Amino acid sequence: MISIRNARDDETAILREIGVRAWEQAVAPIGATADMRANAEIAFENFTKSSWLTITVAELDGVVAGWASREGLDETITDFWVDPTLQHQGVGTALLAEVEDEIVRQGFVVARLETHARNTDAVGFFEKNGYSINWLSVAYAPKLDQDVQSVGLSKQLAAEEPATYGPGF
Template sequence: MVVTKLTIRLMAAADHRAVAAVGFAAWQSSDAFRESGLPLDRLEQVRLAYERFPAEATDKITVAEFDGRIAGWTARETEPDYISDLWVDPTRQGKGIGRALVEHLLSVMRREGLERARIHTHGSNAGAIRLYERCGFSIVWRGLEYSTSLGMEHEKVHLEMRLKPDPDVNASTV
């Protein structure tokens, strides 16, 4: 089943707790968490990082709302061409929410005139890699990378795609 009545919008202050809960639940349910060997004392550190993030990146987070609840979210936290986060409520995964969020951000990036989009994920996150490749991304790097939030090295995959200009945006004439 694919979700059809999805609202994609910028995060509001009232969404902070729901965004944190969805992000942490999605991370915790992922293969990346299960295979990380993360000590339990670091689990609380990660949960707190998810709680802080919405307040720190308020204008950078886009949410997907379904039935009045946050079903997923994405962010462009650092550089304009980099999708830093994509998290979907584990009970809603596989319904097109992640794809809708990625495609929304790609559309925004095209309108901004960006020439490429980048995204990274854990090396064992086969579902995310498959999603990104279906959206047009290609793997450009795979290897070990240090995570400051986890405090350890883990396998990462970097993906990129070239963006074609948005045909709805008028090109300026020289």
């Protein structure tokens, strides 16, 4: 059974590990070095410790299976990580639905995110869940010594309220 809840401050280690494992899977198509992995571990450690209040956790049968974050508590999903060993079991879909509901409850009508273009598993997942690619950019990544394409995806979650002036207009 999948359950969704807010993160707790005492589980940053498991959130970091899931983030690192999922990050390794995501960057495999563009290459990663041991130094990059070490930097990712530090980044996930710092982020989960400092921003756990922005993290939504998905559990599968009582085991933490993934997490997502909206770092600015706005319409942008900044992190979305599902443990590679627990993918394709509905965890990501349930987690995404909850994050989208949070976005709508907070008054936003569109969800946005970005990833690198060769992260085809993530792009496919989000497209399957109603997201569309709306931009592509290329930037040089010094640590990889290559250009890396990024894509921005978005999904309309609610109808935009028309701008009105005064009552009944």
